[in-house]
Amino acid sequence: MNPINDYLRDTVRELQGEKAFVYLAKAREVAEKKGIKVISFGIGQPDLPTFDNIINAAKRALDEGFTGYTETEGIRELREAITDYLNYRYHAGVRPDEVIVTTGTKTAIFLAIAAYVRPGDEVIIPDPAYPAYSELTKLFGGKPIYVAMKFDPEDGFRLDLETMENSITPRTKAIVINNPHNPTGAIFRPEEVTKLLEIAKDYKLLVVVDEIYDNFVYEQGSFKGVLELEPEWRNYVLYTNGFSKTFSMTGWRLGYLAASKEVIEPIRKLAANTYSCPPSIAQRAGVEALRNETSWKSSRAMIELFKRRRDVMYEELRKIPGIETWRSTGAFYMYPRVRKILDKLSMNVDQFADWLLENYGVVILPGTAFSETNMGRDHVRLSFALDEALIKEGIDRMRKAIER
Secondary structure: OOHHHHOOOHHHHOOOOOHHHHHHHHHHHHHHHHOOOOEEOOOOOOOOOOOHHHHHHHHHHHHOOOOOOOOOOOOHHHHHHHHHHHHHHHOOOOOHHHEEEEOOHHHHHHHHHHHHOOOOOEEEEEEOOOOHHHHHHHHOOOEEEEEEOEEEOOOEEEOOHHHHHHOOOOOEEEEEEEOOOOOOOOOOOHHHHHHHHHHHHHOOOEEEEEOOOOOOEOOOOOOOOHHHHOOOHHHOEEEEEEOOOOOOOHHHOOEEEEOOHHHHHHHHHHHHOOOOOOOHHHHHHHHHHHHOHHHHHHHHHHHHHHHHHHHHHHHHHOOOOOOEOOOOOEOOEEOOEOHHHHHHHOOOHHHHHHHHHHHHOEEOEEHHHOOOOHHHHHEEEEEOOOOHHHHHHHHHHHHHHHHO
16 A cells, blocks of 8 residues: 555546646757757747846845745735726725735635635636636536637637526536636627626626736727626625736736635635745735836837737738637637648647647647637647747748648
8 A cells, every 4th residue: 555645635636737838848858859949839928028127126125135924915015006906907996905915826716716616516617718727626626617618710709608607507606707818818898797797696606707817908998807897896706816927927926816805814814824925025026016117118018019929920820721710809829720720630639739849849739728628629729929030930830731
């Protein structure tokens, strides 16, 4: 008997990793073994370094010796900066005691699901989706209920609200909404989000909200946040967001969760027993990111750059026969349908992704990294968080590979 192995919980053993990181490792291996330049459309992070003024704020924190533990919920100065941002942007009336700072937005999602999901509970997740929602649900004994989104090459991706409502059972505990959306790059119409919130209220469900890409919006006026659309958000919304994307701070691990004060207090205890507190230096950097207009100017310039990159990727993908693509409106991804190409090549989508990487040095993520329905088997995700010249070269390699 081997207790360290035999006693491991089945729910932990069965967890799936995040394929973006799997392909990151594969790409390094291919580059080293074959000596070729790998172009990666895989990992979802801005390619620009963290902005200088934010880095300098962290350096000042180091020089001042601000390197110890902080309050579990985050320093007051940062929570006030977060609430000021949310209230300026979404007119939500959030208070500092309704926010807890976390070690990245993924940790905020972890806390939200850990606090509420019991064995047997069902959580409705629009499909495709960021994998953490379903994997954490399974970790705590819940059951993800996947509802495929609608896709039209002209109109993009939309929530199937009718099927979502029909999927509700007495075991349903929550609905997840990620907007702007990873992996599709969709921004859901305000009326879609409002209808989803109405469904949740009617059936007395929680709504776990992930708006980490809320500033990556390419069409003016297309995005409305949940806190802006729902004055009664305190009654049933667990809102998560963070610094990784807007300020190119992926490695700083800084996010937050907003909910009613009555919910934040027990979640604070859960956090204290999980990670003690967020990194002190990153918190000082977060204050600088939100408070200094220099950060926002740099962020807006980055987002404008990404908009140009999106347009380049869209035009390049359209040159490949058999790819059905749509010009995404948010985040920094495209999720084209490649079923016609897979049929011609007699491959499934995972084989297609491996084939492109191993033979042509191009990383794309198979839709199965985000999906349990046909949308996973028929689609791939490409990030346009890389230089325009690399976007053109990488997609040209794809085109030539498919033509051969």
